[in-house]
Amino acid sequence: MQKFDKLTGVAAPLAMINVDTDMIIPKQHLKTIKRTGLGKALFDEMRYEADGSEKPDFVLNQPAYRKAQILVAGANFGCGSSREHAPWALLDFGIRCILAPSFADIFHNNCFKNGILPIPLPQETIDKLMDDARKGANAQLTIDLETQEIVRPDGEVIKFRIDDFRRHCLLNGLDDIGLTMQKGGDVDSYEARQKTAQPWLAMAQD
């Protein structure tokens, strides 16, 4: 997994609530068997006309935001389907950090597994950052996961807080599976206990 420590970049304003994962990456792009290459399909139906040409109004099509690395969005971002294609598409486009008042649980989880940092912040803070983002490429934000600070273009520092374990994994680009494999002994003894306590859990094979 890609590490996340510190990032300075352009933030794109997406002032919508309930941005769902069907919007982030519609189902016609879920047929891939790879993780990469989804960036061009990010926000497909908002971003392109039916003939494939770009909708000039959509924020990521505007010159200032074509290389955005941060998204500022409305509440309940990432609701809907569990598709990890949503963070894959964001990452492939170049988005590494999402700022919103709240996130849907599964999406929030999926971000951390892919080196994307989702930061929930109070609505008033999001309103300020949304204003910054609207200023385009001249108003970059700095996100520092080590110190858990966001620096606004005017120098104001906003504190945020991420779960310690998740922060540690993201800062070091750690792979969960490797970490869990080290606890293989615990899993073995759990399985042994279950086998005696709840033998019906073994699934009859056919």
Added chain:
Amino acid sequence: MTKPRTLFDKIWAAHLVHTQEDGTCLIYIDRHLVHEVTSPQAFEGLRVSGRKVRRPDLTIAVADHNVPTTDRSKGIADPESRTQIETLEQNVRDFGVPYYAMDDVRQGIVHIIGPEQGMTLPGMTIVCGDSHTSTHGAFGALAFGIGTSEVEHVLATQTLIQKPAKNMRITVDGDLPPGVTAKDIVLAIIGRIGTAGGTGHVIEYAGSAIRSLSMEGRMTVCNMSIEAGARAGLIAPDETTYAYAKGRPHAPKAGQWEAALAYWRSLPSDPGAVYDKEIVIDAATLVPHVTWGTSPQDVAPVTGHVPDPAREADPARRSALERALAYMGLTPGTKLTDVRIDKVFIGSCTNGRIEDLRAAAGIARGRKVAGHVQALVVPGSGLVKEQAEREGLDRIFLDAGFEWREPGCSMCLAMNADRLEPGERCGSTSNRNFEGRQGRGGRTHLMSPEMAAASAIAGTIADPRAA
């Protein structure tokens, strides 16, 4: 005395493998359901790191999202869909995972076949790379959707890294009025608490109206917990649950059944257990519900009207509402039963079970689908289809002008050939009305199977109580 615990607390505690100092837990997973859309990258990950599937015997794979619902003997026309299913078939062979192939009568939507086969049982932890895994909570199992990285984690370790959720209880007490279904209960709940109302929580549904539901109805309610923002829904197991599970292929066999039952009976929440959030709904006030917008919380009684954004005080809500109505092609103030529809979809993991098909057939019997409407009935599994055919439901539907299809997800998300064209409007028994969900530019109204059948016949959204 020990502190009273909720059903969720008990299942959680029983599955703890390891707890870190900061409260991050490693929990054991009893059942892992796998489908073709969210698994290819997970198996690829295993291959790249030279890992095996730790417990293929606790895993079951099926293709459901991409499968055609028309004659399958011709194979799959779409090359990408075909590749995805062939990839799954290769993966289950390489990793030794049990699989229900497309021509197996047990094939169907992953959340329908788990319960049907007795793989879903009380007290279990169940995961799948699919958000509607919440369906299985109807059995008093902790069941939730995970992303593909977590699918890989479960395949490799049979565990997941998680933090405990908060407890929320929604009590629906009293008698349901005639014509009000499980779907109406859950739509009304989402309308009330919103699509983020359950975020961070597991919702336990309680109360006499919930207990009076069949397992099918309970699955419909738990299915849409995710639309209420919760990762999981739970209903305490009871005699209805045990009667449903007994004798199913993977249910505990004689000799183990009694021990299992004794354990299951210990699971319901203790009296006095504390919930972080409580909602109480009077069942007697419920009516048939339908959505008018592009979020499941955009819901109203079928006797209601399209709302007016001008009356919405919150600016973010107002702009979302305006966008939704523009997308849906609806004018504020229109009576919902005056909204003309083009298609009807009866199926999905929300309402593709036998009871749903019986309910829809009850309304369709002896009537005709309106001339301008195309109506699809897609059973949730091969076994549901067989059962319906034994009961003659297929004849009722076909005589009324509905199409009778092969099992799968179908028009719930339109990854196969079943989809809406831009601007088409659909009465659908599925669970999501997001923009483009049933096809680019398609417009979805979520409703019960009864209302969907009544609407197919009327040609507009219709109140099933009047049908």
